[in-house]
Amino acid sequence: MITPLMPTYARNPIAFERGEGMYLYDTNGKQYLDFYSGIGVMCMGHSHPTLVKALQDQGAKLWHTANGFTIPEGERLAERLIANCSADTVFFGNSGAEAIECAIKMVRKYHHDKGNAGKYRIITMASAFHGRTLAGIAAAGQEKLTKGFEPLPEGFDVVPFNDIDAVKAAIGPETGGIMVEPVQGEGGIRPIPVETMQALRTICDEHGLLLAVDEIQCGMGRTGKLFAYEWSGIEPDIITAAKGIGGGFPLGACLATEEAASGMIVGTHGSTYGGNPLAMAVGNAVLDEMLKPGFLEHVEEMGSMLHGRLAALQQRHSDLITEVRGQGLMAGIRVPSIPTRDIVLDLIDRGMCPAVAGDMVVRMLPPLILNEDHIDEAMNKLDATLTYFKEKTADS
């Protein structure tokens, strides 16, 4: 018999009851160090006082109006976001998938309005993840996402990861844009090298294409910059954000330059809940914290420390960890000889929550507020888990 909740997820029986800072507590009171952040969402940790207050204050005043009215907190959030990136305008939705949908529509509308309606195709990279809408799964092109959902929307050309020659070869008269995650998340925590990001910008300029960066997982401070593309010094035309932008409140955004968004006029796009007063209040509270002097520097410092400690862990377990990947507080260890899920389950048992990523990678996306003690605690647990598997293999 089908479960009341549609069974689209493999759910762990553990249910969390509350969260505080870096820790989650299950219904039995057991404590877990959160290195998952609900898939990179809880950037300020759990029950952050600024966010809780913003939610409670706004909750007591006004939740939702409609986008036919002015939403001052939305204007304020958009202004603050564009002041801190290459975009000039923002569309708010409720999720990453919606932000991606807006980005794809924008690429098509841009060329359409320039008299080039045939330039609708978008080049993406293998092992990418762009959400679960039909367009999102078509954009990523992975069989595990698309199988059974055909026919898929037309217009995506997937090239191998980080292969500039393949990108160039894929460009044709119908190409309108390129969309990449500066650091792939689901695909196995793979940063696109700075030189590749720069080459993509040059290619887009040469061919009149729009460059869209999917920052839904790697953006909002996770790498130590507000957006991960900033490390490469380029300016994208379109940026998608979600997850951390709402600190746990469902919020997504598609940010764009004035030129890229030139076709997005009244009536071209919308979302009933997108950018409602409740979401905007929390979004502004997240940004209050993230833009505080020293916050992003703290993320960068903790990121370097985490990667240093993971490199040391790799030395200690060089037979198991083949690679340490990532940037800032988006990190992964590749352990091909043990099923990733087994490692994650053992860590959960020991009171730490990491996540699975593709390519046999244990993924770590801790809240950005962590300190050295949390990194030490995580390393001790990882060390214990890897030692356990090593001993288990030796015994068998």
Ligand SMILES: Cc1ncc(COP(=O)(O)O)c(C=O)c1O
């Ligand atoms: C890079 C990237 N793009 C898009 C999405 C889709 O976001 P959502 O699940 O909020 O629709 C995700 C979610 O994991 C993501 O990591």
